Amino acid sequence: MIDYLINHYNYWVSILLMMAGLYIVIDHTNLIKKLIGLNIFQTSVFILFISMGKVDGGTAPILEQGYSSFSNPLPHVLILTAIVVSVATTAVGLALVVNINRCFQSIDEQEIEKIELEEE
């Protein structure tokens, strides 16, 4: 049992991070904190990808004598792309928050909702 837990520790870490991130996105009303939560959530997925490519004792894929076992590089490459996507999302998100702050004088979700309701 303990072995099972320890052998799969990479999954536990990413599940923990994923849940923490989602919780922050759902629970917090501060728009910037939400974005941070979103980032944690995405990072957990990156860790999941990276750890699944790793082979115990493996190195980078070098096609030379003496390197017999190596990790799968593809997930790492994919995650490079995903990180770029995540950075772009965060940038757009933050830009939106800046604009929201300018227009509503607030970055608190509930306050903004109140202002919007008054407008109706």
Place this chain on the structure above:
Amino acid sequence: MISEANHDLQMAIYASMLVPIAGALLIFLCARFRGLIELVFVGTALCLLGVTISIVNLGADIFHQSISLINIIGSIPIAFHVEPLGILFACVASGLWLITTIYAIGYMNANKEKHLARFYMCFCLAMAAVMGIAYSANLLTLFIFYEILTLSTYPLVAHKGTESAKQGARTYLGILISTSIGFLLIAIIWTWFSVGTLDFSVGGIVEDKLPNNLLMLLFALYAFGIGKAALMPFHRWLPSAMVAPTPVSALLHAVAVVKAGVFCVLKITVYIFGIDLLDTTGANSPIIWVATATMLLASLVALQQNNLKARLAYSTISQLAYIVLGAALATSTSIMGSSLHLATHAVGKITLFFCAGAIYTATKKTLVSELNGLGRIMPFTFTAYTIAAISIIGLPPLAGSWSKWFLVDGAITADRLIIAIAFLVSTLLNIMYLLPIAINGFMSKPAYHSGTIQEAPFAIVMPSCITAGLCLALFFLLSYVYDFLLLLPLR
């Protein structure tokens, strides 16, 4: 192979739809010139009547020859054909339309109604839809034109644009669209699914493809789905639609719309189910009872109505139930009665509506209780009213007596004595809600004397007198219609 006759038929059928559409277009184009649109309006009606007569003249050889226009869904085309019921309906509609055009022009001018071009345009489009229904060769075509008729008459009902007109039009559209989509469309798709064809064909297409209880359900879906036949409890739209200007009520709610409804019921009974099937399986019984109830209840409600048009509306509901009942009884005599009633009631009811409009135009009165003594001031209108009322009640020597005769006969042939009695009770009720108006109009003293009241303008009175004359004439001429309807392939 397109034979000579077939070619003529094709031209004539397309013409009967294109003529009103062309009329509508012309009216749209010369919307600014009032005299011109009136001319176009009457001209269109004349042309349409001509086209209809030319179809009658093609004779019986071309019956049931189908003309396909284009495949809409899979292998189901928009297709048209000619058969006795359709011709009867087309003749009634186009004949009475001509008279109504004159009346409408008189009425709209006398009452200074606005948006005339839109009004006449929608009127023409509605007639095109009626012709489409009359000649439709399959259920899909019928459904398409049925919906077009609903949509094109909506602006007519809402014409006045007042809050009550809008409310009435909303009810009108709401009930007609809901029943047609909620029941009729399901029934059609179901038929397509279980039978594999939607064509109207002699002897019906359903045959033994459905068990009895489902057959009953299907027939009920059709009867209620055709909301224009105003079976209770889906009748509310008819009184609501009375907010429309009277010419609309007259043509659409005494002739075109409601008759399109019962025509669809008749056609589906004869060509989709076949009367033998209904007779042997008993799938018609629920609708027989619903129609009987509608017939009696609507008459009772009519008695309560003080507004003249509302009273006529409920009378229409009751009379439509006659026709549905005749169709549901599914004997050749009752079908004959229904078809004849379609014509005779149309002529009678349009006269009554014309008279109601004439009274409104001359006096601005709409309540039954205000009409006492008016007969002396408006003799032509009230004479026409009396003739039409007696025709609808069904007393000789007026046209309505024949159709009622066949309907009662049909009920007896079908071994349903109670229905025959119900017909007679309903006749008594007819007398009670129609005749007092005429009697009080002539006999009572006028409630208040205002010397300004006089007979309505000529363009309004003349059409009512013509249709009243028709009520009388049809009593003697109905044998021609009867002979023609014998061509119906019932057995």
Place this chain on the structure above:
Amino acid sequence: MIGSHYPILQVVVPLVAAPLCSLLPKSKLPWLFATVISWLTFAISLALLVQVKNSGALIYELGDWPAPWGIQYYIDTIGAFVLVLVSLIASITLLASRELIEKEIAQEKHALFYTAFLLCYTGLLGIVATGDAFNVFVFLEISSISSYALIAMGENRKALTASYEYLIMGTIGATFILIGIGLLYMQTGTLNMLDLKQRIHEVDGFRSVHAAFAFFTVGICLKLALFPLHHWLPNAYAYAPSAVSIFLAATATKVALYLLYRVFYTIFGFEFSFDTLHLGYILLPLSIIAMVISSFTAIFQLGVKRLLAYSSLGQIGYMTLGIALETKAGLIASIIHLFNHAFIKGALFMCMACLLSRLHSTRITDLAGAAQHMPWTCAAFVTAGLALIGVPLTSGFISKWYLVLAILEKDWWWLAVIVLFTSLLSVVYIWRVIEQMYLREANSHSANIKEASPILLICTWLMVIMTIYFGIDNSYPVNMATHAAEALLK
């Protein structure tokens, strides 16, 4: 032979054009450039459609790298079909957008707007064209991120919060899809869709494959805005600039639906998705709730754009309902409605753009008497509205016919009744608008309102005519859908 490179050109042309567009000077040029590019891609998509029709599904290997290593583009009938749809609507929208954008967006942002538009367009095309699971994620994010920017450009400040909400939900959705892709890769060692299709049967007992399936379902349904994951959509459509509303309403959810077909039919395969894991059990109740609740909600909306957005949610319910029937007929109905609804909703939002350009509001009360001043716009709205309801001789009727027929094939009476009942609800909300337009007297200050500009009207009527044409002669979409469904179920 350039013809053999169409699959990649379809995506690369707008992708390369997007940054170029941002460099163009402030003038009409960005618009002209974007429009020309969009019509060019439309021509390419047509050529692709012909190729697919003649020689079956196309497989294009990027840089000639063979399949397991390189990225493949895979275009079959449904793909070519959706490509044509998306590119045609983008082209029409861009043609009409110049005037709209000039009114709604500050001059200095014009070039950037068209850049973002082209990027969004690229993303949607890419999702459809690619045959590589990870590529789907990348294109999904390209289209999403650019659409967040597009929506945020709306005049109303609520556009910002709407866009923010979409960003949060959209990112969660896309990340879920990414997790699904990761888990599948872990079990099969491939990202190529055709490879996945082959190998998934060897591993379909593993729990991680089931988990991947679940992540895909939630992620795609979020993008699709299927109830109850729809909350981001109404505001996003309502407050976005008109041109963006038209484009997104007509294409974005359609592409998400395409992704659903791709993932559950091509990758997982029909048997695994519906017989082993019973996707239908989830989709069926959700579709029904979406149809009923959204249509009800639409009735009570004050703004017409929001009303139309809720109506879209209901219509998405029809499309997923077709899938939930788990039959070929249902899938065909779903594809037909995907096609028809794109034009119907496009036309309706186009009418909103016309009204907005003159009345500066699409609140339902501000449309009073609009028909007197803008008869053509209002007539287009009525026609497209009738199509939405499903009146015969419009394409909406065809959709409804095939859907109900597919339902009857399953003998589910109650469902046919519900479907037709919801179309009655659409009568109610469409009629509220029509009544305002035609039967109310116009407000006094609106006396000198003119009809919308000719180019807007032409674009609107182009879409309206499509709905009527495909309502009368529908053999083309129906054949296409049948063919596509057969290929998906193979």
